[in-house]
Amino acid sequence: xxxxxxxxxxxxxxxxxxxxCVLCKSVRMAPQxxxxxxxxxxxxxxxxxxxxxxxxxxxxxxxxxxxxxxxxGDDDVAFMRKHFSDAEFLELSMMAGQYIGFGRVLAMLQLExxxxxx
Numbered sequence: 202x203x204x205x206x207x208x209x210x211x212x213x214x215x216x217x218x219x220x221x222c223v224l225c226k227s228v229r230m231a232p233q234x235x236x237x238x239x240x241x242x243x244x245x246x247x248x249x250x251x252x253x254x255x256x257x258x259x260x261x262x263x264x265x266x267x268x269x270x271x272x273x274g275d276d277d278v279a280f281m282r283k284h285f286s287d288a289e290f291l292e293l294s295m296m297a298g299q300y301i302g303f304g305r306v307l308a309m310l311q312l313e314x315x316x317x318x319x
Contacts, residue, residue, distance in 0.1 A: 208255065208256060209259075215263040262281055
């Protein structure tokens with residue numbers, strides 16, 4: 202975990218909601234940074250919560266990756282690059298893919314309450 206620790210947590214929480222993975226939404230990755238319930242507060246309505254523009258960008262990117270990835274275009278990438286370095290954007294993209302994929306596999310196998318790899 203590096204600079205993206207908080208944004209990655211928000212990304213994970215938003216994808217967990219969209220995937221319907223209760224365990225993934227409740228797992229505590231870095232409780233010393235922020236309590237999970239505090240992180241989850243507002244993540245499903247980022248525009249009406251007290252997130253920074255960078256945090257909102259991460260949450261909206263998570264949503265688009267999870268539900269509309271075919272329509273991520275140059276404007277979306279340019280917007281992310283306003284808030285994140287290329288390395289950070291790549292890291293967030295890889296994390297989003299991991300969270301989306303693992304969450305869906307767990308749901309398909311009905312294992313999301315038994316184990317969550319993230």
